[in-house]
Amino acid sequence: MDLTGRPRPSASAGPLVWYATRAIPWLLAGTGCAMIVGLMALVAGWPQVMWPLEGTALGLLAGVVAWANDERCAAIVDTLPRSLRWRTLARSVVPALMLAVWIACLLAQRHRLPPHLPLFALQGAAAAAVALAITVGRRAAGSAEPGRTFASIIIPTSAALALIRPAARRLPLFPVWPGEDWARSTVIWTTVFGASLVVLAPALAERGAPPVLARLVRSVWPGR
Numbered sequence: 001m002d003l004t005g006r007p008r009p010s011a012s013a014g015p016l017v018w019y020a021t022r023a024i025p026w027l028l029a030g031t032g033c034a035m036i037v038g039l040m041a042l043v044a045g046w047p048q049v050m051w052p053l054e055g056t057a058l059g060l061l062a063g064v065v066a067w068a069n070d071e072r073c074a075a076i077v078d079t080l081p082r083s084l085r086w087r088t089l090a091r092s093v094v095p096a097l098m099l100a101v102w103i104a105c106l107l108a109q110r111h112r113l114p115p116h117l118p119l120f121a122l123q124g125a126a127a128a129a130v131a132l133a134i135t136v137g138r139r140a141a142g143s144a145e146p147g148r149t150f151a152s153i154i155i156p157t158s159a160a161l162a163l164i165r166p167a168a169r170r171l172p173l174f175p176v177w178p179g180e181d182w183a184r185s186t187v188i189w190t191t192v193f194g195a196s197l198v199v200l201a202p203a204l205a206e207r208g209a210p211p212v213l214a215r216l217v218r219s220v221w222p223g224r
Contacts, residue, residue: 020090025068029094032064033101040102044109051176054120055162056155058127061098063151066131068094070145085204088136095128114176119186126189127158129196133203140203 039057042050069091102124106117113120131150138146162174172185 016086016090019087020093023071023087024091024094028067029064029097032060032098035060036098036101037105040105040109044112047113047176051174052159052163054176055174056159057102058123058162059155059158061102061124062127062131062158063147063155065095065098065128066135066147066150066154068147069132069135069139070147071139084136084140088132088204095132099124099128114178116175116182119175119182119189122186122189122193126193126196129193129200133196133199137199137203 036057039053039060043054043057069088071087103121106113106120110117131147131154134150135147165174168175169181171188172181173188175182175185
């Protein structure tokens with residue numbers, strides 16, 4: 001243990017693990033995982049009534065992934081030799097953990113959920129990708145902590161969209177009933193996932209997003 005109470009990695013673990021043990025908000029990640037498990041348990045118990053909590057859980061997943069990429073000491077860290085890509089790789093354990101918990105919940109409750117597990121898994125991947133695309137893109141632009149504010153917006157927004165379900169026939173973001181357009185929902189979430197990767201890739205390559213995409217990210221989320 002070091003003076004902060006965190007486990008001290010061995011010298012052979014490498015700087016990536018050393019950085020991850022100190023930079024990742026482990027309490028936040030653990031709390032987020034526990035909340036997703038609880039929310040999805042409620043969804044599986046009473047899907048006809050509790051289905052809006054599925055959207056809330058997806059928003060929580062995105063919020064935790066985004067928040068975990070905040071850099072409180074950005075003024076110092078951004079001047080060091082380690083690149084944003086390297087630091088994002090070190091923090092990638094958080095989206096991997098959140099997705100693992102999400103998929104585990106889907107598998108554990110698969111007999112109580114609508115028979116569209118691939119779509120639900122895609123929703124989780126797309127939520128994580130959106131969070132990474134926006135926060136890493138804003139970090140590359142010099143914003144130190146865009147994730148916290150993003151989380152404070154995406155969680156209630158996703159919960160509201162799942163509850164109100166505006167234009168559910170044309171925009172089935174969170175389908176639940178057998179008669180809904182599940183194929184269109186798959187297309188929507190696939191598009192969201194692909195677009196997020198297109199935005200994320202140049203930010204990780206540290207050459208910045210193409211001007212049109214950069215303006216789009218700034219218009220969606222100007223950051224701090």
